Amino acid sequence: MLDFLKAPFLEFQEFFYLTGRAFKNIFRRPRYWNDVLTQMDVMGVGSLPIVSLIGGFSGIVMALQMSRAISNYGAASQTGVFVAITLVRELGPVLTALLVAGRNASGIASEIGSMKVTEQIDAMRALGTDPSQKLITPRMIALAVVLPLLTIIADFVGLCGGYLIAALRLNISAPQYWNSATQALGYNDVAQGLLKPFLFAFVIALVGCFYGIRTSGGTQGVGRATTQAVVVASVWVFILDVFVTQIFVNM
Amino acid sequence: MPNSVLVFENVTVRFGDTPALDHLSFRVEAGETWILMGAAGSGKSVLCKTAMGLIRPDEGRVELFGEDITAKGERELFPIRAKLGMLFQESALFDSLTIADNVAYPLRNQMVARGTEDEIRAKVTEALEFVELGNTLEKFPSELSGGMRRRVGIARATVTDPPLAIYDSPTAGLDPITANTIMTFIAKQRFLKRTTTLIVSNRVQDGLLMANFTYNPETNRLGPNPEGDCPARHTKFVVMREGKIAFAGPLAEFEAVTDPYVSKFGKR
Numbered sequence: 001m002l003d004f005l006k007a008p009f010l011e012f013q014e015f016f017y018l019t020g021r022a023f024k025n026i027f028r029r030p031r032y033w034n035d036v037l038t039q040m041d042v043m044g045v046g047s048l049p050i051v052s053l054i055g056g057f058s059g060i061v062m063a064l065q066m067s068r069a070i071s072n073y074g075a076a077s078q079t080g081v082f083v084a085i086t087l088v089r090e091l092g093p094v095l096t097a098l099l100v101a102g103r104n105a106s107g108i109a110s111e112i113g114s115m116k117v118t119e120q121i122d123a124m125r126a127l128g129t130d131p132s133q134k135l136i137t138p139r140m141i142a143l144a145v146v147l148p149l150l151t152i153i154a155d156f157v158g159l160c161g162g163y164l165i166a167a168l169r170l171n172i173s174a175p176q177y178w179n180s181a182t183q184a185l186g187y188n189d190v191a192q193g194l195l196k197p198f199l200f201a202f203v204i205a206l207v208g209c210f211y212g213i214r215t216s217g218g219t220q221g222v223g224r225a226t227t228q229a230v231v232v233a234s235v236w237v238f239i240l241d242v243f244v245t246q247i248f249v250n251m
Numbered sequence: 252m253p254n255s256v257l258v259f260e261n262v263t264v265r266f267g268d269t270p271a272l273d274h275l276s277f278r279v280e281a282g283e284t285w286i287l288m289g290a291a292g293s294g295k296s297v298l299c300k301t302a303m304g305l306i307r308p309d310e311g312r313v314e315l316f317g318e319d320i321t322a323k324g325e326r327e328l329f330p331i332r333a334k335l336g337m338l339f340q341e342s343a344l345f346d347s348l349t350i351a352d353n354v355a356y357p358l359r360n361q362m363v364a365r366g367t368e369d370e371i372r373a374k375v376t377e378a379l380e381f382v383e384l385g386n387t388l389e390k391f392p393s394e395l396s397g398g399m400r401r402r403v404g405i406a407r408a409t410v411t412d413p414p415l416a417i418y419d420s421p422t423a424g425l426d427p428i429t430a431n432t433i434m435t436f437i438a439k440q441r442f443l444k445r446t447t448t449l450i451v452s453n454r455v456q457d458g459l460l461m462a463n464f465t466y467n468p469e470t471n472r473l474g475p476n477p478e479g480d481c482p483a484r485h486t487k488f489v490v491m492r493e494g495k496i497a498f499a500g501p502l503a504e505f506e507a508v509t510d511p512y513v514s515k516f517g518k519r
Contacts, residue, residue, distance in 0.1 A: 115346075122305050123343035127407075128329045128361035 044146030055154030059161030080181035083162035109229035112212025289491030336408035
């Protein structure tokens with residue numbers, strides 16, 4: 001029983017050790033700003049199309065679902081309110097994070113994992129660079145910056161998608177939709193809508209790096225690390241989501 | 252009085268329950284050339300990585316250039332590692348960087364002042380010309396053949412002119428002509444910079460080449476050892492078996508050895 005528990009605890013401990021190192025590196029030289037910018041481009045700009053697409057569709061679906069439910073109460077004109085609140089509070093951050101986890105946690109894990117199995121990580125250490133400083137911290141910083149931005153874009157495209165349905169199917173005018181949507185959002189909603197992606201970003205980047213850096217066993221190991229990174233990052237996104245939502249609901 | 256460049260004292264490295272290095276002790280003196288042989292899994296690569304502090308021993312101590320590296324943190328190790336060049340088994344070139352950037356990597360990243368960007372570029376060109384790859388500066392590792400990558404690896408390992416160079420399987424899997432070229436570069440580096448050299452290779456020809464031949468700067472080729480003292484005369488053959496040293500000695504002793512395991516490595 002104890003042996004059975006030892007492995008996951010050890011893994012958890014290693015993860016926190018890596019997290020600690022990654023954060024400590026923020027305050028230490030040398031800093032690799034070029035790598036941060038490259039990663040912002042790869043992860044941020046690269047994820048833009050898929051994130052906007054999914055954001056738009058989730059807005060459309062929410063508007064369709066809500067319009068049917070609330071028209072029973074004669075409140076179809078309030079579609080904007082429901083779309084705005086569900087998107088900004090919950091769907092925008094979580095869906096974007098899941099997409100980014102699928103796209104970038106896997107990318108990070110496979111890239112670092114391949115470097116590990118081809119001894120490039122060892123070579124990096126041998127040639128005077130700390131892999132956690134050169135590989136992990138830049139990815140973490142880059143994602144912490146771009147994931148909230150991607151979420152804002154997903155939210156906005158989603159609201160536009162919702163407007164499409166409101167205008168075409170429910171004959172709601174543009175001022176009516178946008179006014180009700182913007183007025184429905186309080187500071188609390190926007191704050192949790194931005195805090196969530198910020199926290200998710202750390203989990204996604206660090207989980208991707210963690211599984212990448214402990215890859216072993218050749219190309220097969222890289223595949224395993226990639227899958228684990230996506231699964232674990234996605235699960236943690238949901239767990240964190242529950243905690244953050246819990247805090248904001250009580251406020 | 253020769254001074255020890257690398258010292259292992261009772262070093263044990265375990266992966267799980269099986270020891271990869273088993274209470275290993277030896278000293279590499281400055282100016283020596285070691286030809287490290289042994290069956291797959293006998294601990295040759297682990298030895299190289301432990302020497303650099305890339306793997307921490309479970310027991311014993313490792314001394315590199317007179318400093319005990321066993322308990323040193325990663326950052327304290329960087330300046331010591333800067334004095335050591337290493338060619339990894341699969342070259343381990345960075346895929347995302349050009350050949351020039353790969354070779355410049357130690358110059359730019361080792362926390363020792365290595366001069367301006369112009370000086371770095373000149374050194375990189377010189378190092379690549381040394382391995383006769385001066386025309387590949389802007390290429391990426393994926394565009395080169397295995398032998399060329401190995402040569403870039405040598406250029407990267409020696410661009411800082413380290414006093415100690417470790418070459419992990421420089422000729423493995425290469426045709427005899429390319430292998431010979433690579434060994435010539437290693438002998439040339441040894442002769443010109445007086446590098447203490449550790450070569451992992453199971454090709455006895457590589458060992459014979461290092462023991463019997465010296466680089467001749469006039470012909471730019473290898474020739475028979477000159478009279479008197481020269482680096483080739485300090486060549487030592489070391490055979491490993493299951494994490495232990497089964498044999499260590501000069502060529503004459505190596506050729507006379509009767510142990511069936513060790514003598515297999517001496518067969519041509």
